[in-house]
Amino acid sequence: MLMCKFISIVHGQQYTEKTVSKVTGNGRNGSLVSALFVLGDSSVDCGDNTLFYPLLHGRLSLHPCNGSDATLLPQLIAEKIGLTSIRPFYTQNGSLTEVLGGLNFGSTQATIMNEGSFSHQSLNQQLRQVSESMQLLQLQLSENSATEFTKSSIFFLSFGKEDYIDLFLHNSSSPMLNHDAQYFATILVNQMTNAMRYLYEANARKIICLGVLPLGCAPRIAWESNQTSNGDDINGNGCVDNVNDWILEYNRMLDEHIVQLNAEFSDAHIVFCDVYSGILEIINKPRFYGFEDTKSACCGLGLNGAMIGCISTEMACNQASSHVWWDLFNPTQAVNSILAEAAWSNQPIPDLCRPLNIHNLVNTKT
Numbered sequence: 001m002l003m004c005k006f007i008s009i010v011h012g013q014q015y016t017e018k019t020v021s022k023v024t025g026n027g028r029n030g031s032l033v034s035a036l037f038v039l040g041d042s043s044v045d046c047g048d049n050t051l052f053y054p055l056l057h058g059r060l061s062l063h064p065c066n067g068s069d070a071t072l073l074p075q076l077i078a079e080k081i082g083l084t085s086i087r088p089f090y091t092q093n094g095s096l097t098e099v100l101g102g103l104n105f106g107s108t109q110a111t112i113m114n115e116g117s118f119s120h121q122s123l124n125q126q127l128r129q130v131s132e133s134m135q136l137l138q139l140q141l142s143e144n145s146a147t148e149f150t151k152s153s154i155f156f157l158s159f160g161k162e163d164y165i166d167l168f169l170h171n172s173s174s175p176m177l178n179h180d181a182q183y184f185a186t187i188l189v190n191q192m193t194n195a196m197r198y199l200y201e202a203n204a205r206k207i208i209c210l211g212v213l214p215l216g217c218a219p220r221i222a223w224e225s226n227q228t229s230n231g232d233d234i235n236g237n238g239c240v241d242n243v244n245d246w247i248l249e250y251n252r253m254l255d256e257h258i259v260q261l262n263a264e265f266s267d268a269h270i271v272f273c274d275v276y277s278g279i280l281e282i283i284n285k286p287r288f289y290g291f292e293d294t295k296s297a298c299c300g301l302g303l304n305g306a307m308i309g310c311i312s313t314e315m316a317c318n319q320a321s322s323h324v325w326w327d328l329f330n331p332t333q334a335v336n337s338i339l340a341e342a343a344w345s346n347q348p349i350p351d352l353c354r355p356l357n358i359h360n361l362v363n364t365k366t
Helices: 018-021 072-080 096-099 123-140 143-150 162-169 181-201 219-229 241-264 275-284 333-345 358-362
Strands: 005-012 013-016 034-038 154-158 206-211 267-271 293-297 323-325
Touching: 013 358, 034 072, 034 123, 072 154, 072 333, 096 123, 123 181, 154 181, 162 241, 181 206, 181 241, 206 293, 206 323, 206 358, 219 293, 241 267, 241 275, 267 358, 275 323, 275 333
Parallel strands: 034 154, 154 206, 206 267, 293 323
Antiparallel strands: 005 013
């Protein structure tokens, strides 16, 4: 419980010690988490937080998720924590109330490596937005209160998918193609590690970092493999093994770096969530998890819905819950719901997140 004596005036509203204590420490639904701050790509943003996305989308998928951000993994986890007011960064008005409620800085098509553009925000751009929001806390609250709030919040990162799609898989002129997968993964993981260090220096003490999903199983990757190699490199599950091998290298290195960060920062709790193994588990045992189609996109056109992405939700299949894939590269809400439960409780997929599941992270004091 905060003991600081202060009053802040923001947009004509008063924020007192009592107001902030409700969302800090044990204030919200008995949770030890004050807020959730989300950074990432289309795995955390449906396009609502990507400026001009309907006009400038890069792969003809106007609807990278089914409905709204509430169908995505971080928002499903937020519901389990008891946090329901997370707003996209570009829809908030900069008030203290909205920062205290948590923000989603994620931007569809965001990458780790490049500087982004006026249509979507890269990792570094999102980190700058986080810094601005934390500075607002420092300005409007006492320093101790702002620090305590940040330490008791969770920062959720999900990047890398777009780097492999745009800079490695779909760009034959990319200099990265002159190097092996380990070299490419090293560059990405080093930048993600620097991002987590940056957040730690900004007083973040609870961080969730997702690996990249098995892109080799995504409908678009399999379709392209059929075009270039007659499908010779596609396995029995419809996955392109060499693409998944590249992703595995990134995930392995990211996991190792997070172990090292946890050893270095003894007062922090950084969790790696292996969505790659979680989705492969579902693909390998679809009927066990209630799925019928592991290869085709629910919303798309052409063979397996993989030639053109979801340009209208009216073209979506009747039962999205029976599909693993929503569009060219993104899983359905049904898959995200299973991953959220596994991340929270280790069930029905054990050890998805390590060294703590999200429930234990939430209830760990900082």
